[in-house]
Amino acid sequence: MDVELRPYQREAVEAIEREWALGRRRTLLVLPTGCGKTVVFNDIARREVERGGRVLILAHRGELLEQAADKLRRATGLACSVEKAGDTSVGTFERVTVGSVQTLMRERRLEALGPGRFTLIIVDEAHHAVSQMYRTVLDYFEGAKVLGVTATADRGDRRDLGEVFDSLAYEYTMPAAIRDGYLVPIEAQTIPLDIDLRGVSTRSGDYALEEVGTALDPYLPAIADEFEGAGLRGMRTVVFLPLIKTSRKFRDLLASRGFRAAEVNGQSDDRADVLADFAAGRYDVLCNSMLLTEGWDCPSVDCIVVLRPTKVRSLYCQMVGRGTRLSPETGKKRLLLLDFLWMTDRHELCRPAHLVAQSPDVADRMTEILEAKGCPEDLGEVERQASEDVVAQREESLAKELAEQRRKKRRLVDPLQFEMSIGAEDLSGYAPSFPWEAAPASGKQVKALEGYGIDAGDATCAGKASLLLDRLAKRREAGLSTPKQIRFLESRGFRKVGTWTLDQASRAISRISANSWRTPAAMDPATYVPGDPL
Known part of the structure; x- marks a missing residue:
């Protein structure tokens, strides 16, 4: 029944327990999409139950709650009670509860549970935890330890997650996961099509969606033409767009060019059927307006196209993360990430470089390299080249x-x-x-x-x-x-x-x-290599 943890997952569990032992009651775990954050917090929940505690797994979407409950049961055998809409955990015997933050933030619901109900709260997709809904719940159960799990610790509206959490217990980066063979390498290709966003305003730290849709609309036919030139036929491609109407229009444009394209959104009655058909290979391209950023896994995806420009790295990582999983069934070797020449007033737009670069200087240099190359390039290799260039400048x-x-x-x-x-x-x-x-x-x-x-x-x-x-x-x-x-x-x-x-x-x-503290002539400092004969 127990799941064998990967080495980094074991390290994460130990680091989380260590933070709590040091008195840092609210701590974060950051793992890239596809690296098993659910596996880690399931193990943490199991440990807490074995110590006699009670656990609340908190999320903002019903799909995430259902996934959490199902994976916990299969991994540990623990059953969950539910706090969502008409369902309540009051009077139940289960030691773990999955709860909707929208339900639990209500005062009557909280009072029915009591402030000492839980000893541990696990916040799934913790980059949302800065919102008042989450704070209301966490503050009510103030005596509980808190573990926030997310694919990135960034926050789009720039409010610091440090307002909610005391520490970052453990972070496993996307480059490390790719290097260790747990995610597929990413190849980024810059498409030479200028898309002007300079007239789009910003709301809550990101581009206004309605204005992005309007700005993007005239370019959609040209982008569809680029799909043909990029050799995407037969690839399992997911396209992220800003609006439902934009997503539907782009689906139609692709279909008119012979692509087997489908579209899903939050209003789709046949959403489950379309997703199942895409996973089964009946469609090659799946267009969506921000529906698939969280809680959807399809390992066979081997191309991501981000036509929803964003300044928010967490959102960008979520979109690209839909394609980074390993796919033993298809033998996927890489993820192709298409990027366009977005024209903006400031350099705040997330680009492929921001997935792996450790500093803004390296990200900027990577973007320059990718734009100059114009063909698929391994992000890891480009990052190494850009880092060397930046280090050389810094060394000077x-x-x-x-x-x-x-x-x-x-x-x-x-x-x-x-x-x-x-x-x-x-x-x-x-x-x-x-x-x-x-x-x-x-x-x-x-x-x-x-x-x-x-x-x-x-x-x-x-x-x-x-x-x-x-x-x-x-x-x-x-x-x-x-x-x-x-x-x-x-x-x-x-x-x-x-x-x-x-x-x-x-x-x-x-x-x-x-040599009387003089460098010997035989030791040229500029070329000396340790181990050379002295």
């Missing part, structure tokens, strides 16, 4: 900064130098998300960083200090070079000393020391 700036630091003869290593030397994009691009992270670094953190040789004055906040200390501890365990070795050798012109082992750096320093 860093060299100037280090020259200034050398004049100041600083004893400790600047965090930026350390991060660049070890290639830590996640550290150099870090921004705090939760209140405790934004607080100043503690005295204990400052002392520990300086003990490693890092200038804590530039760590800026407790979250950044925590990440630095964790990385430093892991490097020490792995026997990698120390910050002080990095500072000394890079001040002599040696490169990427952060990638050396402790022994390699020690031998290089010993050789310099034996």
Whole structure:
């Protein structure tokens, strides 16, 4: 009955339990679509029930509740009671309840349950949790632990999820899942068709749908023509559009060009039949107006077309995530993601690069590369190339900064130098998300960083200090070079000393020391490779 957890899923469960043990009662789990967030929170629910607790699984759509209850029963054998419309868990014996947030936010419903009813609340699709509906429920059961699960921790209206959650317990990224073989690689192709969005206004942090539909409408015939040129016939393609009328029009345009196209939306009476026919291969293209962003799985999808431009990375990830699942039945090798040349006033539009890039600079460089190529390109390969380009630019700036630091003869290593030397994009691009992270670094953190040789004055906040200390501890365990070795050798012109082992750096320093602290002529810092004969 128990499901075998994947390695990252086991790590996630341990990290969540650790956050609660540290007193961070509301924590987040971020897993890409297709990586089994339900599997993880089912295991967490099972553990809580075994400890004698009661669990509420909270969602905003009936389909999500039904899926959660079914998967929990099949994975653990636990049955669920229901809090939705006329159904209630009051008087039932089940230790797990699936509940609609729209139902539970009502005062009478909450009072019938009582504030001590649940010991754990699991919020599915937790990027919605900033809304007042969710806050009403979470605040009522204030004594319960909370686990929020989502494919991304972003929030479209830019209100920080840190207002609701205390920490991010665990995040498994899409690039890591692709690298580890749990998701298919993504190939992005930029279609050379300019679509002007400069007249579209913004509402609640994203493009106004009605205006997007109006702006997109004149381009639909040309986009349909591009489908023919992109070689999509026979591919299982899902197209996201802003409005029902736009979706229906595009379906008709594709059908007139010989594509087996269907359309579904929230008003479709035959929605289940159409989705089943698409999954069975009776249609090649499925057009929809934002219906399929959550709670729908069809692993055989091998092409995604986003014609609903968005500034919201979480929404963009949800759309693309409909096609990243593995499909053993079809032997799918990749996901093709079509992108158009959207013309906007600002660079806020989500593009394929934002799925994998760790910083805005890398995303911008990736977009430039993809637009120049014009043919399907593996996002992982493009990200590596863009990262190298951005790092090269940063290293040039860093060299100037280090020259200034050398004049100041600083004893400790600047965090930026350390991060660049070890290639830590996640550290150099870090921004705090939760209140405790934004607080100043503690005295204990400052002392520990300086003990490693890092200038804590530039760590800026407790979250950044925590990440630095964790990385430093892991490097020490792995026997990698120390910050002080990095500072000394890079001040002599040696490169990427952060990638050396402790022994390699020690031998290089010993050789310099034996030469009266002058770099031997045989050791050219610009070309020296650790392990070369001295």
